[in-house]
Amino acid sequence: MTATVADAPAAPVSGAPIPPKKWGAAIAxxxxxxxxxxxxxxxxxxxxxxxxxxxxxxxxxxLPSLTVPSELAAILLSLVGLALAGWVAxxxxxxxxxxxxxxxxxxxxxxGALLTWAGAGREATSIQLTGLLTSSLFLAVPLVxxxxxxxxxxxxxxxxxxxxxxxxxxxxxxxxVGSMAGNAYVGLxxxxxxxxxxxxxxxxxxxxxxxxxIVVGVVLNMLVIGLTGFFFSTLMSDDPSLxxxxxxxxxxxxxxxxxxxxxxxxxxxxxxxxxxxVAVAALQIMLFKSRWGLRVRAVGEHPKAADTVGIQxxxxxxxxxxxxxxxxxxxxxxxxxxxGLAFGKEMTAGKxxxxxxxxxxxxxxxxGALAAALLxxxxxALRVQLGAIGSPxxxxxxxxxxxxxxxxxxxxxxxxxxPPASEGIPxxx
Amino acid sequence: xxxxxxxxxxxxxxxxxxxxxxRRALREIVESSSMVVFMxxxxxxxxxxxxxxxxxEAVRESAAYFFSRPGDTFSAIGDALGSAYSSxxxxxxxxxxxxxxxxxxxxxxxxxxxxxxxxxxxxGLGIGFRAGLFNIGAQGQLLMGATFGAYIGFAFSLPAGLxxxxxxxxxxxxxxxxxFIPGILKAKRGAHEVIVTIMLNYVALYLVAWLLxxxxxxxxxxxxxxxxxxxxxxQYPKILxxxxxxxxxxxxxxxxxxxxxxxxxxxxxxxxxxxxxxNPSAARTAGMNIGTATIITMVIAGGLAGLAGSAPVLGTxxxxxxxxxxxxxxxxxTVALLGRSRPLGIVLAAxxxxxxxxxxxxxxxxxxxxxxxxxxxxxxxVLFIAAPxxxxxxxRLPAPAHEKEVAA
Numbered sequence: 001m002t003a004t005v006a007d008a009p010a011a012p013v014s015g016a017p018i019p020p021k022k023w024g025a026a027i028a029x030x031x032x033x034x035x036x037x038x039x040x041x042x043x044x045x046x047x048x049x050x051x052x053x054x055x056x057x058x059x060x061x062x063l064p065s066l067t068v069p070s071e072l073a074a075i076l077l078s079l080v081g082l083a084l085a086g087w088v089a090x091x092x093x094x095x096x097x098x099x100x101x102x103x104x105x106x107x108x109x110x111x112g113a114l115l116t117w118a119g120a121g122r123e124a125t126s127i128q129l130t131g132l133l134t135s136s137l138f139l140a141v142p143l144v145x146x147x148x149x150x151x152x153x154x155x156x157x158x159x160x161x162x163x164x165x166x167x168x169x170x171x172x173x174x175x176x177v178g179s180m181a182g183n184a185y186v187g188l189x190x191x192x193x194x195x196x197x198x199x200x201x202x203x204x205x206x207x208x209x210x211x212x213x214i215v216v217g218v219v220l221n222m223l224v225i226g227l228t229g230f231f232f233s234t235l236m237s238d239d240p241s242l243x244x245x246x247x248x249x250x251x252x253x254x255x256x257x258x259x260x261x262x263x264x265x266x267x268x269x270x271x272x273x274x275x276x277x278v279a280v281a282a283l284q285i286m287l288f289k290s291r292w293g294l295r296v297r298a299v300g301e302h303p304k305a306a307d308t309v310g311i312q313x314x315x316x317x318x319x320x321x322x323x324x325x326x327x328x329x330x331x332x333x334x335x336x337x338x339x340g341l342a343f344g345k346e347m348t349a350g351k352x353x354x355x356x357x358x359x360x361x362x363x364x365x366x367x368g369a370l371a372a373a374l375l376x377x378x379x380x381a382l383r384v385q386l387g388a389i390g391s392p393x394x395x396x397x398x399x400x401x402x403x404x405x406x407x408x409x410x411x412x413x414x415x416x417x418x419p420p421a422s423e424g425i426p427x428x429x
Numbered sequence: 430x431x432x433x434x435x436x437x438x439x440x441x442x443x444x445x446x447x448x449x450x451x452r453r454a455l456r457e458i459v460e461s462s463s464m465v466v467f468m469x470x471x472x473x474x475x476x477x478x479x480x481x482x483x484x485x486e487a488v489r490e491s492a493a494y495f496f497s498r499p500g501d502t503f504s505a506i507g508d509a510l511g512s513a514y515s516s517x518x519x520x521x522x523x524x525x526x527x528x529x530x531x532x533x534x535x536x537x538x539x540x541x542x543x544x545x546x547x548x549x550x551x552x553g554l555g556i557g558f559r560a561g562l563f564n565i566g567a568q569g570q571l572l573m574g575a576t577f578g579a580y581i582g583f584a585f586s587l588p589a590g591l592x593x594x595x596x597x598x599x600x601x602x603x604x605x606x607x608x609f610i611p612g613i614l615k616a617k618r619g620a621h622e623v624i625v626t627i628m629l630n631y632v633a634l635y636l637v638a639w640l641l642x643x644x645x646x647x648x649x650x651x652x653x654x655x656x657x658x659x660x661x662x663x664q665y666p667k668i669l670x671x672x673x674x675x676x677x678x679x680x681x682x683x684x685x686x687x688x689x690x691x692x693x694x695x696x697x698x699x700x701x702x703x704x705x706x707x708n709p710s711a712a713r714t715a716g717m718n719i720g721t722a723t724i725i726t727m728v729i730a731g732g733l734a735g736l737a738g739s740a741p742v743l744g745t746x747x748x749x750x751x752x753x754x755x756x757x758x759x760x761x762x763t764v765a766l767l768g769r770s771r772p773l774g775i776v777l778a779a780x781x782x783x784x785x786x787x788x789x790x791x792x793x794x795x796x797x798x799x800x801x802x803x804x805x806x807x808x809x810x811v812l813f814i815a816a817p818x819x820x821x822x823x824x825r826l827p828a829p830a831h832e833k834e835v836a837a
Contacts, residue, residue, distance in 0.1 A: 161565075161623075209816035214563050214623055218762055219811045226804030227480075233799030234484035353627050360624060396639035403628040411620040419621075 018095070024412065026089035029106060033081030036110050040117035041075035050119040051126035054261060070120035077113040081106055107375070111382075118386055118393070132381050133265045137273070140377025141338070142167055142348070144276055145331020146355025147362060147369035148283055149195070152324035153202075154364055155287060156317045157300040157422045161217025162202050164352025165224035166325050169194035170332020172228040175343035176236070178336070179244040187337040188248065188272065188330070195329015196322050198224060203321035207314040210426040221352070229345045236343065247340025248272060272330070272338040279327065284366040296320055300420035303427045313427045328352075357406035364420065376402040456827065465820050466767070469813035470781075472823060477806040478510050481798060485509035512796045520791025521784035531672055536787060538675040544776075544783025546571070546740035548682040550761030551779050552689045553604075553733030555770035559693060560726040561706035566611060566626025567734040568758025569633035570604040572751075574735020576637050577603030579742040579749035580646070582659030592662040597681070597739050604735015605728045607633060612727030616720030622727070630758065638751045646749070656749035665744040676744040683776065685733065690772040692729075702726055737761065756804075760786075763811040782807055 050073065052066040084106045091098050119127045146163045153160035160166075173194035178187020198220055205216040236243040248270035257267040287293035296316060298306040303313045335347050354376055361375075362368025383398040482488050488509055491501040519526060521540050527533045550567045557564040578600035587595065610629060614620040640646045641654035648657045665676035693699040704712040705722040713719055741753050764782055768774030785807060789800035813820050821828055 161627075205812065205816055209819055211815040212563075214565070215762075215766060215815055216812070218565065218759065219766075219808050219815070222756075222759060222763070222804055223808035223812070226801045226806075226808055229801030230480060230484065230799055230805060233801060238486060350631060353631065356624070357628060394639050394642065396635040396642075400632050400635045403631045406628050407614070407620070407625055407632075410624050411614045411618040 021092055021095055023089070023092055026085055026092050028408070029088055030082065030085035032110060033078055033085050033106075036081055036113045037075065037078035040113040041071070041078045044071040044074050044117050044120045046071050048120045050116045052115075052119070052129055053126045054129050065126065068116065070116050074113045074116045074120075077109045077116065080109040081113070084109070111378070114382075128385065130261055130264060132378075132385055133261070135381040135384065136374060136378040137265060137269070138377070139380045140373040141273060141276060142331045142334040142351050143355045143358050143373035143376055144280065144370055145334070146328050146352055147358040147373055148279060148366055149199075149324040149328035149331070150356055150359035151287075151362070151364050151366060151369055152283070152296075152327060153199075153321050154359070154420055154423050155300045156296045156320035157303060157313075157420060157425065157427070158203065158206050158317050158321045159213040159217065159424045160199075160202065160321065160324060160328075161214055161356065162198055162220040162224075162325075162352075163328050163355050164348055164350065165217075165221040166195040166198045166328035167332040167335070167348045167352045167355070168221075168228055168346070169198050169224050170329030171335040171347060172231070172332075172343050173329070174333040175243055175336035176231075178246050179242050182244075182246070184246045184248045184337040185271070187246070188333050191333035191337075192326035192329040195332060196326040198329070199322045199325015200318075202325070203318040206321070206426065207317055210428065213424050225346055228343070232343060232345050243342045245340055245342040246337060248338050270338055272333060275330070280366050280370045287366065297420070300422055303422050303425075307427070307429070317427070328355075331355075354402050357402055360406055360419075361409050363418075375405075462769075462817065464826065465817045466814060468820050468824050468826070469810050472813055472820065473806045473809040474514075476809050477802055478513070480802060480805060481509055481513045481796075482506050484798070509796075513792065513798055513802075516791045516795035517785075517788040519795070520788035535673065536791075538669060538673040539787040540780060540784040541679050542674045542676065542740075542745065542783070543787045544779040545676075545679045545682050545744065546737035546757050547761055547764045547779035547783055548679075548686060548776055549737035549740065550734045550757060551764035551768060551775040552682075552685055552772060553608075553730035553737075554761055554765035555768060555772070555775050556689060556693065556702070556733070557726055557730040558765060558770040559706050560702040560722060561709065562615075562723065562726055562730070563623050564608070564611070564626050564727065564730050565623055565762070566607065566629050566731075566758070567737070567761045568754050568756075569626070569630035570607040570731040570734035571738040571758050571761075572630075572633045572637055572754045573607040573738070574600040574602075574604035574732075575738030575742045575749060575753050576640065577735070578739050579656055579659055579753075582663035582743060583657040583748070584645070586660060587662060589662045592660065593665065593743070596659070596663040596743055597736070600735045600739040600743070601732040602735070604738065605732035608727040608729075608731015608734065609724065612724040612731075615727070616723045634751060637749070641749070641751060648748070654751060659743060659747045663743060664747060665739075674745060676740075678740045678744045681736070682740075685736065686772040686776050689733075693772075698725070734758065734761070760807065763807055766811050767814055 048070045049067050050070045052068070054065060084102055088098055088102065115127050146167055149166060150160050150163055170191035174187035174191035176187075177190035178184050181187070202213070202216055202220055205211045206213045232243070250268055250270055251274070253267040257263045259267070287296065295306065295311050299311060299313050299316045306316075307313050332348070335341065336343050341347075355373070358369050358372040358376055361372035362370070379398055379401045383395045386393060386398065387395050485505065487505040488502065491498075491505045495502050519536065521536055523533050524536050525533065527535070550571060553570075554564055554567055578596045581596045581599040582592070585592070585595075607629060611620070611622045611625040614625050615622045638654060641656065646656050648655050665678045665681075667673060667676050668680065669675050691699075693703060701712070701717050702722055702725070704715070705717060705719055705726075709719055712722070737757060738754065741755075742749055746753060760782060764775055764778045767778035767781070768776070785803045786800075789803050792798045792802065793800060818828070820826070
């Protein structure tokens with residue numbers, strides 16, 4: 001939803017038929033805003049207030065907490081959402097697109113209404129804004145790496161269902177090597193190796209044996225679950241020193257981490273999160289601005305044409321799949337060394353599949369993947385926080401939102417998700 | 430499986446020059462896809478063996494002084510492998526250490542019990558594969574089926590036969606609904622079924638977790654998210670007496686396998702589904718409605734996966750939790766692939782994997798090996814099956830004259 005306008009298709013060629021008016025997005029946004037108005041706006045008890053805590057006690061600059069009249073704020077925020085939906089409808093009528101700012105502002109308005117409603121009339125508790133954002137980013141880390149891995153593979157035409165396995169393999173090897181070396185940073189170096197190995201298997205089966213890539217992905221996930229579970233129950237339980245909870249320490253960036261709200265959220269993190277910023281930016285530029293990126297995308301869209309101009313199709317695919325595996329493996333380090341936890345059986349718990357969802361919602365671009373993963377991370381953090389303050393929304397429904405959002409996206413109910421044209425098709429000369 | 434090798438043999442009879450009968454028979458055996466399946470299983474058992482050796486403490490200890498006394502290492506390896514494979518056999522086929530006849534054959538009945546949900550779900554996935562649909566959603570469909578069936582089972586009191594029948598139908602309906610969603614989204618909106626079914630697995634999981642937090646689903650006096658026990662009247666009767674877990678669901682699964690065979694090989698609908706799977710544009714040109722075929726396939730596949738949910742809730746575990754599906758939905762994918770999407774193959778593959786899973790507790794207790802080894806063996810079997818040229822290269826088997834496309 002956030003990335004509704006990323007990768008806008010080229011302007012219609014003159015003489016081409018006029019594209020139909022697309023009302024899907026406007027209707028969806030309108031319905032959600034209306035529901036927000038009814039439930040959050042008019043559902044809030046009159047006269048109650050909601051308290052937002054912006055800064056934490058440890059922050060450098062102390063900002064006062066914000067207390068707003070709940071009903072009025074929730075209604076106003078929902079009306080903002082409705083107005084934005086109206087703007088989308090107006091633009092749709094002119095067959096024009098809206099800027100990237102719209103879904104972001106819209107999302108913030110609706111989320112604000114939700115938070116206001118959830119925190120209404122609870123004097124004892126307050127909504128911890130900075131804490132919410134920090135845990136959103138934290139929970140989004142493996143999703144971003146996973147989605148980047150998926151993007152790298154799929155842009156070159158290989159479907160990567162094995163993200164889950166790559167994350168798990170990375171988490172396992174990071175814990176094992178990190179514990180052996182007694183240093184979390186060594187674990188961080190080992191993690192991508194494990195992911196790359198899984199990626200290599202996927203690439204070989206997909207390009208050399210032309211096995212259906214979805215089959216290989218699903219089976220590789222099982223294989224990694226089995227292997228890591230096996231070594232966890234034998235090697236690691238025989239010798240607990242091989243599986244220690246060691247963590248990367250936080251590296252606050254001087255000055256930047258003192259900025260109110262955003263400082264502690266963005267710039268007081270561990271190394272893995274800083275690598276994440278660099279990886280997203282670098283891959284976004286590389287994929288869409290470099291010669292390498294153009295070649296990769298050519299291989300994913302039209303391998304025959306790419307081959308004709310001398311690009312090695314299968315070699316590009318293997319390289320990208322291994323690189324993607326390494327990126328996902330690095331993301332796997334999040335679960336163990338970056339969180340300071342020991343390895344646990346199946347500890348990735350389906351995060352690889354949410355990463356796949358983030359890749360689709362992010363329209364196969366690193367920037368979009370980041371936005372979608374942050375959205376999912378936010379939903380997860382919100383679930384935790386609403387659970388803590390005892391909200392009337394069952395936490396299971398919040399947990400469902402990333403999956404439902406993805407179904408809406410692939411069903412074309414919100415925008416349209418179009419994968420690279422040749423993904424999943426083995427290239428045979 | 431057998432139908433495949435039959436056709437290749439027929440073709441070869443016409444093309445091959447006359448040669449010695451025995452040599453030809455031998456060559457046909459080595460070239461057949463059954464041989465690849467067999468060798469894939471052998472290769473996976475070898476890989477499993479390597480892991481067992483690697484994880485065995487006695488082996489690792491004796492390997493430390495390998496060059497002074499290599500014999501120790503080899504005998505430790507022998508002990509580790511011997512105890513692993515014999516406890517696998519004792520756990521899955523016949524328990525030769527048991528004193529009574531019932532004790533001896535108990536593992537076999539346990540294998541068939543474990544195979545029951547795999548047969549159901551594998552059949553559903555197999556039909557999907559043959560109709561060209563990649564359904565990763567057996568997990569969610571199974572869970573929804575189990576939920577519907579369990580609810581009918583514990584919330585109502587009805588006469589014995591009717592109650593069971595309704596609960597079983599409930600399972601099928603629950604799964605079918607969860608299969609219908611990706612079906613209609615694919616047919617009407619072009620949404621890729623792989624993505625939608627993966628996402629629906631999680632939606633089902635959280636939906637069931639939420640239902641189990643409601644009073645209507647919660648067992649009285651329990652704080653855990655588990656449902657009450659299913660009424661006796663809605664449970665599958667045990668078919669070999671109370672000392673065995675094998676229940677009527679197994680026979681129902683075999684009946685479904687026959688039904689699936691009849692549907693795909695003998696009925697017009699099955700012909701349509703296969704045509705759509707083989708070549709959608711040709712099927713469309715011939716006047717078949719691809720969208721309808723997609724929806725029907727997904728509903729049947731979902732219904733069968735839902736029936737797989739009846740095995741735990743009405744047969745073995747007899748109540749609902751959000752973990753009732755285990756990894757059955759994903760195991761069923763491997764079953765369907767190993768069985769080449771054919772009902773007979775699926776039944777055999779399900780029994781093989783059911784046996785592997787049934788041997789888990791015995792491996793744990795007698796050989797001290799974690800059950801995860803079973804998952805590894807299962808996954809490697811399917812990886813090898815999926816790449817026949819790899820298996821042929823490993824065992825230096827000759828390539829057949831006509832390489833068949835791998836199932837799905």
